[in-house]
Ligand SMILES: [Zn+2]
């Protein structure tokens with residue numbers, strides 16, 4: 641069994657809490673871009689003791705993903721897993737950033753074990769030093785996470801085939817972005833090949849997956865200025881014909897509540 645919940649999702653801060661193999665199994669976070677006090681309070685609000693956190697997997701060095709990681713690791717004793725590129729970027733910013741934290745440097749193509757789960761990182765096109773996203777597998781079931789990428793690649797698509805749960809970036813609506821008051825350079829960055837995934841691309845990606853197998857799909861990292869739940873749902877409807885039953889939207893203020901991936905039926 642895998643269950644997962646977000647403590648917040650969007651450019652103000654991301655944090656995804658995952659529990660695999662029951663309450664005595666393995667407890668992970670993917671990213672923590674929230675201030676540590678807020679992160680601790682939100683973990684407790686989800687009914688979990690933060691001291692039971694085994695590891696924090698980092699996707700990349702942007703503040704909305706890494707801002708609270710090291711402080712949370714110091715508070716909880718969790719091991720921080722990150723690529724060499726992310727570590728180097730962090731170190732360039734501050735030589736003391738990782739003091740007092742147990743680090744595990746990972747290869748962006750190499751699966752590794754953590755407690756009772758297998759973590760499968762894969763690289764994504766995004767304007768960071770060595771960004772990755774993750775599949776977290778527990779026995780035969782797996783949860784895929786895909787945010788912060790400018791475009792889909794065959795490798796990304798292959799990496800997320802056959803997931804049972806998916807957290808997927810629906811960052812912006814291209815028309816809203818084009819009409820926004822954002823500076824031209826920022827518009828180019830967001831819509832570029834190393835920026836963020838627009839609603840239509842996310843919906844098309846979803847259409848290529850095995851939807852019968854997906855127990856939950858969560859639209860995440862929505863832009864607060866250049867997107868809305870209505871725009872996301874309209875894009876999904878346009879591409880898929882209808883919105884899948886188990887389709888949810890993550891918010892910046894409260895992420896989303898626990899979702900459980902059940903073991904596959906024999
Ligand atoms: Zn981000």
Ligand SMILES: [Zn+2]
Pocket residue numbers: 700702766768788
């Ligand atoms: Zn980013």
